[in-house]
Amino acid sequence: MVSVHTSPLSQPGTGDAGGLNVYVVETAKRLAERGVEVDIFTRRTSAALGEQVQLVPGVTVHHIAAGPYEGLGKEDLPGQLCAFAAGMMRVGASKPEGHYDLVHSHYWLSGQVGWLAADRWRVPLIHTMHTMARVKNAQLADGDTPEPAGREIGEEQVVAAATKLVANTPGEARELIELYGADSSKVEVVTPGVDLDAFSPTDGAGRREARAHHGVEPDAQVVLFVGRIQPLKAPDVLVRAVAELVAEQPERRSRLRLVVVGGPSGSGLDKPLALQTLARDLGVKDVVDFVPPVDRSALVRWFHAADVVAVPSHSESFGLVAIEASASGTPVVAAAVGGLPTAVGDGGVLVEGHDPLDWARALGSLLDDDARRAEFGERAVAHARQYGWDVSVDRLLDIYANACHDDASTDIDASRALAGVPSAIVP
Incomplete structure (x- = not known):
């Protein structure tokens, strides 16, 4: 190779x-x-x-x-x-x-x-x-x-x-x-795969343990982004979306968290703090947490701690983060581009385009519906089981x-x- x-x-x-x-x-x-x-x-x-x-x-x-x-x-x-x-x-x-x-x-x-x-x-x-x-x-x-x-x-x-x-x-x-x-x-x-031994769903106790491990409040509404921080991956869309959610419903601020796990890469290296600056300028600095890249065990815990994993990329040949999140039992909200529809299947929501308002609606409706999230989580696990690396x-x-x-x-x-x-x- x-x-x-x-x-x-x-x-x-x-x-x-x-x-x-x-x-x-x-x-x-x-x-x-x-x-x-x-x-x-x-x-x-x-x-x-x-x-x-x-x-x-x-x-x-x-x-x-x-x-x-x-x-x-x-x-x-x-x-x-x-x-x-x-x-x-x-x-x-x-x-x-x-x-x-x-x-x-x-x-x-x-x-x-x-x-x-x-x-x-x-x-x-x-x-x-x-x-x-x-x-x-x-x-x-x-x-x-x-x-x-x-x-x-x-x-x-x-x-x-x-x-x-x-x-x-x-x-x-x-x-x-x-x-x-x-x-x-x-x-x-x-089709690429997922390590089904490493990425698997958890129960309520596992979710509480994962949140405690990462310092996430038990009642927080957590949107998770995992990936390299660069325009191609579009994490800025999520910062703008949570700003829209907070502006529309100010009471969300105390519970809503966007967690960005990753480091600057590619053209993102030209302005490595651009996302932090955007969060500050939009008045949601307190809502967005930045976490350096983590190893696999910590990543699994982040998937278990999150309510939703968001993949807003402008282009993805497949989207391994989406299938790993699905295998972990966490529903995905993803852009309807490239291979993401295949990776997400019926275990999440696809968003056309990158309008922050559309993303705010998709994320907000899922965050506010526990039963729908649980249903998507079960579907996500079943979908991911078809994609083992073997x-x-x-x-x-x-x-x-x-x-x-x-x-x-x-x-x-x-x-x-x-x-x-x-x-x-x-x-």
Whole structure:
């Protein structure tokens, strides 16, 4: 696996770490459980990181030196792809001939390197976009920076080079075909999953314990946002929505809480305190709490402590936070974009657009209806049970096997053709 710009060892919610990191970790672990050895290649960002780190038995993370460890943004990484590829080739050269059966690259930067590696090692290239420039640019948040043309060109090249393209949802598959001209026969849909052991519902006692652990009042109405703080994820919509709720019903102020769990990322790094400033300017500084990114156990407690989890993103290829919240039994209010309708299912509410008034109404009506929230919570758990990571990995293994078989058949055809043997006689 190739994940150039973000390490699977990084804490989701910090820097560029998010759903992609979770995807790589969870699929790699389960592939190893099935006897598939996995090497993950990622860029080294600290001298303290070892060149090789075992994630779990059977999964090794290789930290490749490509540019300075600190101070490089994701937009600077195209200039380091040659150095990264060279480091990856050195690792490959230390392995026996034919050691790697295939390359699975994640995000377009990784696809560029994966393309070279797959070509060098004469193996299939499987690629997962995770996000796409043309989709993001079509749904850009106000004031956000468009993705550059160079990324669009790079994505087109990877789409053309890949043996198979893995889309998170049927909608993303259509976008690959319609926006990037992907060959429909190369596109496969594999819905991401959720760790059903880690994310599971709780009872009333568990909810009280979770609230006490995080210092949340027993009678508080809690809206939870989890993710990187940047315009794409639209946490500002929630700050404006709670301001609308308080303005319409001032008595809410003493109980209403918006909890934002995450750190600035991407274009949000330009104004890291913009959300705090917005809360102050709108007069709801006392209603909004900011919490740094947390580990999985603390995140589960936050899901249990919340009444509603809100996912107002302008673009999401799937929405792992939504499915994790659902598995935890917490209803979701999400934007009706990308893969979020698939992730939410009938376990929550979808909001068209990003008008704070619409979000205030959706959140307020759910916060004020205990029976409706409980019903959505039960539906959410049932919906999430269909999306365990084991299901995703079983599907990936089928795609890997077919790609390797097709690749081997192509090699046989090519060798016979070179020898003057008609390929039609190959069984």
